[in-house]
Amino acid sequence: MTSLPAVRGAHLVGSINQPTAKDTLAIVAENLGGHVARIPDGEVGERYHWILFQGARFEAVDGLSRVPGEPFMIAGFDLRRIVLDGTVAAAELKFGPLGYAEAALASYQDFKALRDAGSIAQGTRFQVAIPSPLAPLGSFVAVADQPAVYPAYADAIRREIAEIAAGIPAEDLAIQIDLAVEFSHIEQVPVAGNTPDCWYVLGADPSSERIIEAATSMAAAVAAAVPDDVQFGIHLCYGDVAEKHFVEPSDATYLTAVANALSEKITRPIEFLHLPVPIERDDAAYFAPLANLELHPETALFLGLVHHEDGVDGAARRIAAARPAVAEAGFSEFGIATECGFGRGPAERTAPLLRLHADIIEAANA
Known part of the structure; x- marks a missing residue:
């Protein structure tokens, strides 16, 4: 008889509602420090609403412009579409800094200070989350222009990763790639009014299998930019708008398929993988597809x-x-997590929710 796996460790996806990076790092270390191998900075500041701040980065590129009309404001960000305006050829588009490296390098100084003071345990890594390029592109760029703009934006994402890796010692760093919009495409459901357009899949009416094949190939190309001596992980996500998925997965079939495809295509080590679990699902049928996971031997599994x-x-x-x-x-063994980041929840929930992870681990191994 196969013995049941132990529950070991917790993973924090990234978003945590605290005022500053220093506050985030400190509250995690105090309430969950013994169970986490990596600590994110909470995605504070302009990153509070995940990728919405990227619209201004698109707009700042010569050759890209907002469509005319009144701003379409959500959470203080203009979500009007970005289009090629004809002043610069698509092949010559040049993005400036996207903000991920700047934020990571600043937060890492707080991480070092807390570690040097003994608040963060030695050996803990500083975790940085980067979205797959499809998410910001699909949120801001007009569908007709997405194929032309993608290469330049993907290059900019890779430059951000290179700058982060150059500025933070490899032994201190973990980089996580977030895949979320991919699941709206696989499930063929709109997100925030954006109807999925799988332009990256050749042919009409692409199947879920073909979407998974193409989307994971694109994500693997981004993962290849992470140096081998930096820890690397993947967060698979069904969205987190008002603490709700854009659609509830019927089971873990697509999550398993995407995880397996990424594991096959990414040749560098994958140290951790996170998968969401809806609150309503405590039935064996939801988890059954996980029996087909074929991950790298070094990959730690975390269930949200x-x-x-x-x-x-x-x-x-x-x-x-x-x-x-x-x-x-x-x-x-496997670890635990929330199903997504919890930065959009109330700040006063943070410490109890962190302690809840520790309580769950203790109860699971009692």
Whole structure:
């Protein structure tokens, strides 16, 4: 009989509602420090709403312009579409800094100071999250222009990764790639009014399998920019608008398929993989596809089954339902997380939610 896997460690996706990076790093270290190998800076400041700040980066590029009309404001950001305006050839578009490297290098100074003071344990890594290029591109660029603009924006993402890796010692750094919009394409559901357009898949009416094949190839090309001596991980996501997915996955089939495709195409080490688990799903059917996971041997699996609404008891039900499939996939242990970042929740929830992770781990191994 296959023994059921232990529950070891917690993963923080990235977004955590605290005023500053220093506040985030400190509250994580105090409340969950013994269970996390990596700590993010909380995606504070302009990154609070994930990728919405990237619209200004597109608009600043010579050759790209907003469509005319009144600004379409969401959370203080103009979401009017960006188009090629004809003043610069698409092949000559040049993006400036996107803001990810600047934020990471600044937050890393806070990380070092707290570690030097003994607040953060030695050996803990500083975690930086970067979106796949498809997410900002699909949110801001007109559909007809996305194929032409993608190469320049993907190059800019790779430059951000290179700058981060150059400025933070490899032994201190972990870089996470976030894949979210890909699942709206796979599921063929709109997000914030944006109807999925899978321009990167040749042919009409692309199947989910073909979307997965093409989208994971694009993500793998970005992952290749992360140096081999930097820890690397992947966050798979079904969205987090008002703490809700854009669609609830029927089960973990597509998550498993995407994880396997990325594991096949990415040749560098993948140290961690995070998958979401809806709060309603504590049934074996949701987790059953995970038995087919074929990850790198070094990859630690984290299931986003922590929900503040039902605490230890709810997580225990989901852990019990997940364990057989995870064991069948060959894992002797897995870690836990929330299903996405929790930076859009109230700040006063942060410390209790971090402590909840530790309580769940303790209960699962009692």
